[in-house]
Amino acid sequence: MKALKSQRLHIAILGRTNVGKSSLVNAITSQNVSIVSDKEGTTTDVVEKSAELFPIGAVTFLDTAGIDDKTELGEKRLEKTLNVINRTDIGIIVTDDIGFTDYEKNIIEKLNSLNIPYIVVVNKSDIKKINETNLNIIKEYTKNICEVSATKTERITDILVSEMIKIIPDSHINPPSIMGDKLSKQDIVILVTPIDKEAPKGRLILPQVQSIRDILDNDCISVITQVNNLEYTLNSLKTKPKLVVTDSQAFKEVSEIVPKNIPLTSFSILFARLKGDLSAFIKGAEHIKNLKPNDKILILESCTHHAIDDDIARVKIPKLLEKKLGFNLDFEYYTGHDFPDIKPYKLIIHCGACMTNRKEILSRIMIAEKEEKPITNYGIVISYCVGILNRAVEIFQ
Numbered sequence: 001m002k003a004l005k006s007q008r009l010h011i012a013i014l015g016r017t018n019v020g021k022s023s024l025v026n027a028i029t030s031q032n033v034s035i036v037s038d039k040e041g042t043t044t045d046v047v048e049k050s051a052e053l054f055p056i057g058a059v060t061f062l063d064t065a066g067i068d069d070k071t072e073l074g075e076k077r078l079e080k081t082l083n084v085i086n087r088t089d090i091g092i093i094v095t096d097d098i099g100f101t102d103y104e105k106n107i108i109e110k111l112n113s114l115n116i117p118y119i120v121v122v123n124k125s126d127i128k129k130i131n132e133t134n135l136n137i138i139k140e141y142t143k144n145i146c147e148v149s150a151t152k153t154e155r156i157t158d159i160l161v162s163e164m165i166k167i168i169p170d171s172h173i174n175p176p177s178i179m180g181d182k183l184s185k186q187d188i189v190i191l192v193t194p195i196d197k198e199a200p201k202g203r204l205i206l207p208q209v210q211s212i213r214d215i216l217d218n219d220c221i222s223v224i225t226q227v228n229n230l231e232y233t234l235n236s237l238k239t240k241p242k243l244v245v246t247d248s249q250a251f252k253e254v255s256e257i258v259p260k261n262i263p264l265t266s267f268s269i270l271f272a273r274l275k276g277d278l279s280a281f282i283k284g285a286e287h288i289k290n291l292k293p294n295d296k297i298l299i300l301e302s303c304t305h306h307a308i309d310d311d312i313a314r315v316k317i318p319k320l321l322e323k324k325l326g327f328n329l330d331f332e333y334y335t336g337h338d339f340p341d342i343k344p345y346k347l348i349i350h351c352g353a354c355m356t357n358r359k360e361i362l363s364r365i366m367i368a369e370k371e372e373k374p375i376t377n378y379g380i381v382i383s384y385c386v387g388i389l390n391r392a393v394e395i396f397q
């Protein structure tokens with residue numbers, strides 16, 4: 001699907017002549033990219049390159065002409081480059097071991113005046129690394145710096161994307177609909193919500209409420225029931241439901257009740273998609289089968305939570321995984337918005353992220369990808385362990 005131009009994230013590549021701006025765009029767009037096109041801006045000296053960057057989506061690189069002379073032509077070009085910034089969502093300032101000159105500082109002033117976030121790429125690290133002094137000057141402006149070689153660095157796209165994700169405005173990371181994109185007007189959706197002793201008093205939990213709202217927003221009908229009444233509910237309906245969504249804890253039981261020709265998924269899978277990247281999480285879960293006894297597993301929780309999540313992370317998931325694999329694993333927990341050192345871990349399992357935004361999760365997925373560490377989430381692991389992952393994600397594939 002082709003994104004509208006206005007929906008694409010516009011990334012301006014800025015910097016002095018010869019620092020490697022065009023090489024960098026070429027390196028990024030030749031990796032992990034499905035669509036690449038060239039368009040020469042005849043009057044602007046700007047080359048536009050469109051690409052599809054995982055997990056950001058559709059982007060357009062605005063490769064500007066570098067300037068490093070103070071001639072009249074240089075002034076004119078500077079003006080054009082500064083004009084490009086007016087249609088920029090994020091900036092990539094490319095430099096080399098020289099670091100920042102007045103040119104970069106000028107550009108940053110313009111970016112700041114428009115509240116446009118930026119990262120700094122110190123290029124050509126294969127020939128000459130930047131010294132401490134020059135690097136420290138850059139650090140006074142931003143902490144989003146990567147040192148690379150456009151021609152030599154492997155996985156350069158992952159490196160840059162993980163840095164970009166940190167600064168991309170939230171509004172540009174469009175979450176998919178909870179399930180609305182899979183529904184048509186007047187479809188019936190059954191929500192199975194166990195009311196057990198762990199359920200909060202007098203209300204439903206947020207993902208359940210949000211799902212009901214999503215169903216109503218899409219002009220569909222939600223039928224809410226508990227497991228014990230599910231069969232009766234299914235038999236009472238004249239119209240076949242479009243989808244059944246259940247709490248993951250009851251997935252196994254529910255999957256035996258819901259006929260195979262009715263799609264079934266779980267709230268956690270809906271929210272793994274909404275708050276992360278379903279395909280990355282599924283890919284992560286595929287690594288479970290490669291785990292060895294006593295492998296370190298990192299469980300990431302993005303907030304302090306109520307007892308029910310605690311029970312999932314500390315009891316339910318370890319028990320399910322160890323039972324599935326037939327040996328013990330070494331679980332460690334981390335709560336917070338920053339990211340621990342993930343090197344020691346063989347698998348990262350993220351919480352449902354009910355209190356976090358999608359950007360944070362995507363950023364964590366990118367960091368994990370960069371370090372080649374599989375990452376998945378609670379709902380996906382539970383579905384995998386009880387053997388229903390395939391059925392639970394079918395509707396989204």
Ligand SMILES: Nc1nc2c(ncn2[C@@H]2O[C@H](COP(=O)(O)OP(=O)(O)OP(=O)(O)O)[C@@H](O)[C@H]2O)c(=O)[nH]1
Pocket residue numbers: 015016017018019020021022023024064065066067123124125126127148149150151152
């Ligand atoms: N060794 C090395 N050479 C590089 C690297 N990146 C770019 N180059 C070389 O540097 C030269 C300039 O690269 P470009 O990508 O054209 O630089 P640019 O910033 O787009 O230059 P202008 O468009 O003229 O402003 C070319 O010869 C590239 O091959 C790098 O990481 N390492």
Ligand SMILES: [Mg+2]
Pocket residue numbers: 021022023063064065066
């Ligand atoms: Mg160029």
